[in-house]
Amino acid sequence: MSNDSERPNRPALSLHVPEPPARPGEKPDFSWVQVPAAGSIRRPDVTAPAQETHEHCYSLVRVIDEAGQAVGPWDPRLSPDLLRKMLRDMNVVRQFDERMFRAQRQGKTSFYMKSKGEEAIAVAAAAALDFDDMCFPTYRQQGLLVARGYPLVEMMNQIYSNKGDKLQGRQLPIMYSDRKHGFFSISGNLATQVPQAVGWAMASAIKGDSRIAAAWIGDGSTAEGDFHAACTFAGVYRAPVILNVVNNQWAISSFSGIAGGQLTTFAARAIGYGIPGLRVDGNDPLAVYAATQWAADRARANLGPTLIEMFTYRKEGHSTSDDPTGYRPKDEPDNWPLGDPIERLRQHLTVLGEWDDDRQAALDAEIDGEVRGAQKEAEANGVLRAASLDFPQDVRTMFEDVYAELPWHLKEQQAEMVAELEAKKA
Amino acid sequence: MSNDSERPNRPALSLHVPEPPARPGEKPDFSWVQVPAAGSIRRPDVTAPAQETHEHCYSLVRVIDEAGQAVGPWDPRLSPDLLRKMLRDMNVVRQFDERMFRAQRQGKTSFYMKSKGEEAIAVAAAAALDFDDMCFPTYRQQGLLVARGYPLVEMMNQIYSNKGDKLQGRQLPIMYSDRKHGFFSISGNLATQVPQAVGWAMASAIKGDSRIAAAWIGDGSTAEGDFHAACTFAGVYRAPVILNVVNNQWAISSFSGIAGGQLTTFAARAIGYGIPGLRVDGNDPLAVYAATQWAADRARANLGPTLIEMFTYRKEGHSTSDDPTGYRPKDEPDNWPLGDPIERLRQHLTVLGEWDDDRQAALDAEIDGEVRGAQKEAEANGVLRAASLDFPQDVRTMFEDVYAELPWHLKEQQAEMVAELEAKKA
Amino acid sequence: MTVRNMIQALNDAHHVMMERDDNVVVLGEDAGYFGGVFRVTEHLQKKFGTSRVFDAPISENGIMATAIGMATYGLRPVAEIQFADYIYPGFDQIVSEAAKIRYRTAGEWFVPMVIRSPYGGGIFGGQTHSQSPEALFAHVAGLKVVIPSNPYDAKGLLISAIEDDDPVVFFEPKRIYNGPFDGFFDRPVTPWAKHPDAEVPDGYYTVPIGKARVVKEGPELTILAYGTMVHVALAAAEAAGIDAEVIDLRTIVPVDIETIEESVKKTGRCVVVHEATRTSGFGAELAALVQERCFYHLEAPVVRATGWDTPYPHSLEWAYFPGPIRLGNAFKKALED
Amino acid sequence: MTVRNMIQALNDAHHVMMERDDNVVVLGEDAGYFGGVFRVTEHLQKKFGTSRVFDAPISENGIMATAIGMATYGLRPVAEIQFADYIYPGFDQIVSEAAKIRYRTAGEWFVPMVIRSPYGGGIFGGQTHSQSPEALFAHVAGLKVVIPSNPYDAKGLLISAIEDDDPVVFFEPKRIYNGPFDGFFDRPVTPWAKHPDAEVPDGYYTVPIGKARVVKEGPELTILAYGTMVHVALAAAEAAGIDAEVIDLRTIVPVDIETIEESVKKTGRCVVVHEATRTSGFGAELAALVQERCFYHLEAPVVRATGWDTPYPHSLEWAYFPGPIRLGNAFKKALED
Numbered sequence A, B: 001m002s003n004d005s006e007r008p009n010r011p012a013l014s015l016h017v018p019e020p021p022a023r024p025g026e027k028p029d030f031s032w033v034q035v036p037a038a039g040s041i042r043r044p045d046v047t048a049p050a051q052e053t054h055e056h057c058y059s060l061v062r063v064i065d066e067a068g069q070a071v072g073p074w075d076p077r078l079s080p081d082l083l084r085k086m087l088r089d090m091n092v093v094r095q096f097d098e099r100m101f102r103a104q105r106q107g108k109t110s111f112y113m114k115s116k117g118e119e120a121i122a123v124a125a126a127a128a129l130d131f132d133d134m135c136f137p138t139y140r141q142q143g144l145l146v147a148r149g150y151p152l153v154e155m156m157n158q159i160y161s162n163k164g165d166k167l168q169g170r171q172l173p174i175m176y177s178d179r180k181h182g183f184f185s186i187s188g189n190l191a192t193q194v195p196q197a198v199g200w201a202m203a204s205a206i207k208g209d210s211r212i213a214a215a216w217i218g219d220g221s222t223a224e225g226d227f228h229a230a231c232t233f234a235g236v237y238r239a240p241v242i243l244n245v246v247n248n249q250w251a252i253s254s255f256s257g258i259a260g261g262q263l264t265t266f267a268a269r270a271i272g273y274g275i276p277g278l279r280v281d282g283n284d285p286l287a288v289y290a291a292t293q294w295a296a297d298r299a300r301a302n303l304g305p306t307l308i309e310m311f312t313y314r315k316e317g318h319s320t321s322d323d324p325t326g327y328r329p330k331d332e333p334d335n336w337p338l339g340d341p342i343e344r345l346r347q348h349l350t351v352l353g354e355w356d357d358d359r360q361a362a363l364d365a366e367i368d369g370e371v372r373g374a375q376k377e378a379e380a381n382g383v384l385r386a387a388s389l390d391f392p393q394d395v396r397t398m399f400e401d402v403y404a405e406l407p408w409h410l411k412e413q414q415a416e417m418v419a420e421l422e423a424k425k426a
Numbered sequence C, D: 001m002t003v004r005n006m007i008q009a010l011n012d013a014h015h016v017m018m019e020r021d022d023n024v025v026v027l028g029e030d031a032g033y034f035g036g037v038f039r040v041t042e043h044l045q046k047k048f049g050t051s052r053v054f055d056a057p058i059s060e061n062g063i064m065a066t067a068i069g070m071a072t073y074g075l076r077p078v079a080e081i082q083f084a085d086y087i088y089p090g091f092d093q094i095v096s097e098a099a100k101i102r103y104r105t106a107g108e109w110f111v112p113m114v115i116r117s118p119y120g121g122g123i124f125g126g127q128t129h130s131q132s133p134e135a136l137f138a139h140v141a142g143l144k145v146v147i148p149s150n151p152y153d154a155k156g157l158l159i160s161a162i163e164d165d166d167p168v169v170f171f172e173p174k175r176i177y178n179g180p181f182d183g184f185f186d187r188p189v190t191p192w193a194k195h196p197d198a199e200v201p202d203g204y205y206t207v208p209i210g211k212a213r214v215v216k217e218g219p220e221l222t223i224l225a226y227g228t229m230v231h232v233a234l235a236a237a238e239a240a241g242i243d244a245e246v247i248d249l250r251t252i253v254p255v256d257i258e259t260i261e262e263s264v265k266k267t268g269r270c271v272v273v274h275e276a277t278r279t280s281g282f283g284a285e286l287a288a289l290v291q292e293r294c295f296y297h298l299e300a301p302v303v304r305a306t307g308w309d310t311p312y313p314h315s316l317e318w319a320y321f322p323g324p325i326r327l328g329n330a331f332k333k334a335l336e337d
């Protein structure tokens, strides 16, 4: 090693470290975001080869135009009822997030993560998938559970790790799991779920089943090796799976450029693997629906995986542990050029004559009641108490489910623990 | 889970497992290989953006045409002396491989790996790189060492793990390492060297050095997460590194389709990362040279990484432990449509009037003498003896270099071992 | 009953289980068409088809992850890692996922998968074809770790592992695939054919996970071993003229503490043997357990005879390997005082 | 001399070393502009520039691999893994590469890198923000493993680690970043300001790797601990009214065997404490070593007080955590007979 070697004819190198367009104190800058007109990109046949989606990897599938009209070949032509359900689900998610965020601030639990601005990505996908298609989510797709009708009170029980928590208080808040609702256990370890989804989809194919899988991963997490494994295996075995990259521009304090987002789109990763890719306006619920449906149709027809970049923006801090004003302009969220998914669907329904302010107000109130009611019910099961021996779960449960059956050493430890607790309480 | 769920309207899925075009007993089939005419693809300026190489990811950079002429914009216009050096180096590698393979068969060592048919990939790259550019090879780039003038006897000492082995007999044969010749220690763990090369290149940039790095990886190994990390980090930090994917069609018994090679080219991975990519006829030494030079020029100009797929064919078994007739047609190697790199360079030099059969015969004899001489010299240092306590190395060396200094427990173990050996010999 | 070496016995276990249970699938690098570099999965693809037996990309991470996904679906994947030395790229999926999914979902999902991998040294494989990383998995709650030492056990334990509803790391001592190597590298190895444990029943049978086997009874000293080292221990004890009790653990998690305790309480002396590096190896756990539970019966410290705390060197293979002399020294130490 | 908490002390170590040595560079997820989620690398980027302190993609594998590449070039990278629970994707590069490059090149290349990572529980982080995986690294020859328990040591040990020519895994017990938590979760934690070890010298100094510290002398019992558990051990011994000798190991590989032996030979009794799961944890190695070397001085078995063999549960955090009662029971056991 040396930089003093004799190389007079060679210029000095330097390291490039990507920087976001604006830091705190600077003016938000989204001039780099190209927004193609809604309806402007064609919709290939689902049987089309991967190459026919190359242009889709650099554009944006958009359906709802500035005037609130659904336009172009990707318009999924949904019934007003379904649109209203989606609007409702997104509103539930947003109110739920607000309340649980506040509950954490009130010391009722240890942690919370919102999905504000990204509600369409889960809710519209759930609408486009079959109920028994299997979802492998990250921590920002709580909308899947809401849309599939999982009880809010169950979600809250989990968040509070209380005695109603079906996960026995074992998981960090928001790491839901529910088999019946096709919602795979969220892992704290980023990206691990994506190749698992591929494996699940392969299993479905092996068994001649008809169910497909869908996975979600954040922009930042695409850098993990798991993402590469997922794309490789999904392509090679033509797994019936939808791989969603939720590009919300940030990974905690790192902007998407640290994951390679300044070099090309995340959808373009698909080109590298020879699988179809779509880049979608993630704040346009109809576009999300349409892209998911297209990918699902491909998967169901045994045509293999699709990679979808959901282009969106994380409106709030990463989690309750994070203050985003430390690394991005305070008003950056307000400047996101693709609007808010709830507002956009609301506008669309309004333009269709299927919605109005009164109905929205009524909905808001109804949801408020529901969420409050659920919270009350959940809190009756207890909230997290960080400095107490009055555990919500029997300590014996701590040793269960490590294995199907308790081996001797866990039995011994269980007995020790029971004794310890008795001593502690004494 | 179930395939008996009620989904009458959904067709049954099935798993796709890629199959090579021909298996043992079948006729070799390379009809899928598209061979564009030599000289047919343009050479972008090194400052061109990555997109300008998209077409290069699906074509093949080729320079030497069927008649042996160097044609087109990628012709590196090398001097006859350099061409002859490359021809010589490739011939040395081939003869060296033959001899060492035989030595393994004679029980003189435990293992060997040939690079037959792939000699140009290392030799021409070495010619195009500066001597002090740093190489992170796999086990099939022994040509780098040969081309950079590393003594054959040193290589053989390593292969024999004998008392002349500078690696103290610690490594499996062919896992060379030589810092002076810019040849990084080969790892048994596939793909690990590629992101390391990126890190080395980043360090060079951090220090304002001018040396660049080059890495090689097999087609099969691109599936490892390390490859993804390498491409991601190289792109993000614009690391001055060349990432070579040596697509020799096989990974032990698995054809390149198991790594995704039927979906698209390996060069196209570059598109997914937004970095320039080239697909190169790896059996055309001038094409390898030209592509390496282009990528090196980019790296030196602080323009970042290039991914190059070297399209070639593994003519022999994976290693001395492998018999390829178990999984591919016996005569597949003879049907490879892109010829043999040594023959092609020889033809080119002959067409130029710079080579003839007599010179080749003389060269062959000269190399034969050299390789034999080196072998004799190396064997004077001993060969691997698998069932002997008469170790080539002092057993005390076994405990050295685990750390810079021996901690107490290794000192104790060292003493124990010395005593053990004395007991054994007694 | 057929005489089988370990490879044949393991192959047979696959055949038996794939026939019995449609949900058993096999994947791994070179494991499909070719049947694996050690041929443990030979003929399976031909018999059961490519959608149940297939080659995988060279991504141990992807192999583990997709197998986990398959297992959560309801399959019972048997995934081969070509050499244990190459299991690390898949480590996160094993440790963070396979081992924890049952726990974190309170049993809603579980991962009935087997991770098979040839392991251990003795074949001049150098530092990346010789490792014994069992301790790394033993430390991870949620995994079971099984290591057979002979064809009979190999088949019976693999069948148990496939039927087990938890993830099982199944290490196959490659040095004894073809014969019970006893550490005397300078003598010819007897093939399995001459060994009673190569009498392998045809069809289905199990050897339970978590049960050790007393291979040889003896009053003087308890030797705890597994895999290749069982044979080395037997031979070394014989060579040293010690009437030892040799216990083949077969499973290291959960370890068969009863058999261990009973033996050590009888002999009062214990040597723990493994090929892996010593520091924080599984021998440490065994020594800790034995002294915790049999302290007042112990007449000497528990002694460890293991590989050294270095990578596995190529030319010095037989200096690294804990052979009869190292074991003999350990026996002597344990019998002192 | 300035009063510093552990975060400040660690941050200071970076400042000192980056000023002294141009080759020290820092990378990690959120470690650049933001200064790390625990702010250990705060202000460094501003001071030393983006090419010496930078954010990394979310790829622990890539972080390890590129840091290794940098180290072989001649830099001294300090790479942050955001939580120890996320180190596994980088496990292969650490175990197969960082740990072995010096050995396999016979010293031609070496890897002077530091892998820093917040570790351990006590912050209601659930199973993926609470783990203590030190034993997994202790088993890998070629790695050093360091775990500080206070600001003074944190700075001095980190400086030693950066200067060390071998790869050092440096685990920072996050529970004591802000104060010496003693396991009494129901009492307020005193901040570091009130603790003598928070008096941290300005500028350069080192605490040597491989040297333990006798935190408290005592004749009755030797307690071996590191990280958070040092404080818990002290408090638990006090609560139990035992005049114990408490040893803060500070480094677990290479462990300071002399200090351990000397103490146990004096007290004749030993309790080993860690937060990690018990089976095959580093406590097993300590118990094995102690009984091997001090057998004839031991009056009772070496007792382990550890986390349970389960993942770290969220709501039952204080039932998992080896707190004063568990330790007290262990002390009692070790003092029996």
Ligand SMILES: Cc1ncc(C[n+]2csc(CCOP(=O)(O)OP(=O)(O)O)c2C)c(N)n1
Pocket (backbone or CB within 6 Å): A138, A140, A188, A189, A190, A217, A218, A219, A220, A221, A222, A246, A248, A250, A251, A252, A314, A318, D029, D058, D082, D086, D089
């Ligand atoms: C393997 C792993 N590494 C690091 C972390 C810590 N971490 C949690 S969330 C996060 C950022 C993820 O960003 P992104 O993937 O973009 O998802 P988003 O939060 O934006 O939805 C990080 C680094 C983790 N949980 N797992």
Ligand SMILES: Cc1ncc(C[n+]2csc(CCOP(=O)(O)OP(=O)(O)O)c2C)c(N)n1
Pocket (backbone or CB within 6 Å): B138, B140, B188, B189, B190, B217, B218, B219, B220, B221, B222, B246, B248, B250, B251, B252, B314, B318, C029, C058, C082, C086, C089
């Ligand atoms: C991490 C890891 N996994 C598996 C192996 C076993 N292995 C050695 S070479 C090889 C095939 C590599 O194929 P490819 O990358 O195409 O390189 P080639 O041998 O064709 O040059 C395999 C699977 C290994 N050495 N390392």
Ligand SMILES: [Mg+2]
Pocket (backbone or CB within 6 Å): A218, A219, A220, A246, A247, A248, A249, A250, A251, A252, A314
């Ligand atoms: Mg994000």
Ligand SMILES: [Mg+2]
Pocket (backbone or CB within 6 Å): B218, B219, B220, B246, B247, B248, B249, B250, B251, B252, B314
């Ligand atoms: Mg290959």
